[in-house]
Amino acid sequence: MTEIVILAAGEGKRMNSALAKVLQPVGGQAMIRHLIRSVRALGPEAIRVVVGSGAEQVEAELADDGCEFVVQSERLGTGHAAVQALPLMDPGARVLILPGDMPLIRTETLEQLLACPADLAVLSFVPEDPTGYGRILRDGQGRVTAIREQRDASAAERAVAEVNSGVMCARAGDWVSWLGRVRADNTQGEYYLTDCIALAVADSRSVEAVVADDPDELLGANDRRQLAELEQVYQRRARNALMDAGVTLPDPGSVQVRGRVRCERDVLIDRGAILEGEVRLGEGVVVGPGCVVRDSTLAAGTRLEPYCVLESVRTTGACTIGPFARLRPGTELAAGVKIGNFVEVKNARFHSGAKASHLSYVGDAEVGERANLGAGTITCNYDGANKHRTDIGADAFIGSNTALVAPVSVGQGATIGAGSVIGRDAPADQLTLTRSTQRSIRGWQRPVKKG
């Protein structure tokens, strides 16, 4: 039986933020959510999160995540935080304790630690720069004797390259015994979880440090610089996963994945694209340079020309979008649709072959098959109080610079003369226009500048 305790009550002072540290995002998601996903895959009996500083924020973020919360009302250190969870532990359980600020750890690595038979097992690693981490101290035979925090370490101890990831595993009863004896006799006056190592050694219990293969996984984020490093590691992983799935990234380092992106084969994501939330790209989709795509599903063959911004968009067939198009929530485009430059679409459905090629706003509308919206077509969907719908029939042709004052409908095959303001329904197959007669004034003189 395994139980999990995540320590997430710290203030995260070094982050200098109004947001609780464990909620700082990596890959567009709170750090602690990544961690919870990894530990949940172990199938634990319980996941308990120790909260304190920013408790309401953390509890709100994890409200639907099935975790239990334990409150640490004073910040007296990682050992003190772990003590708060002791009364809830099943005496027979193995309890895995993790810091909340290490989002990159994989389930497989945690399994390696759980496979270690020692009474107290700690996951260690050798980072490029050990500054700030607790050092793993070993005796002449290589046996772990203690963990020394950076602040309390001698120069010789600081030279040790192997550090504590903060992840430890032991039986509940042992945690009770060791944590009950931890003293706050260090430079910070805090109760350190890490002191359990020396206490276990003093009890002649078996203690082992399992060295992780990939140090990047165990990086913790105490400040924004470390957060940025974690982000880089996360992005590299996410891009590699995309490339393994058959996606071409001509300039991988420039692409950012901030959510869950699923791609079919031969998708191309060009430089500077940002993908956020739940994104699904069908076979052969092209995401042009500089595009931002959030929570959208694009059917096979959809092409985003450069610099498009999409949010909650669905395409159901191959269509072309952009450059410089903005597609807002509720946009649905069928096969053969063309949305051109400087076109904004919101809550509107374009049926197959419909086009809005230049400079338009189409909101709360239905655009029939093959309908063509000329440059500058605007749906006036908002009267200052309510939104109204515009219905454009199949094969309609809307002349340039037309204002469609909703609620209004344009019949199938109707033609609207350029520059019209259409406030009443336009019948099918007829030309409708509201245009004043053109006049020319003979002999008219241009004004001239005075003296």
Ligand code: UD1
């Ligand atoms: C800790 C370890 C260090 C290890 C490093 C790994 C200790 C004393 N030090 O240092 O050996 O190398 O993690 O990243 O354990 N927390 C609470 N309540 C508190 C204090 C902290 O819940 O009173 C939580 C924090 O929210 C955080 C976690 O415990 O999620 C670790 O605390 P942090 O201050 O980040 O410890 P480090 O200095 O990084």
Ligand code: CA
């Ligand atoms: Ca930390």
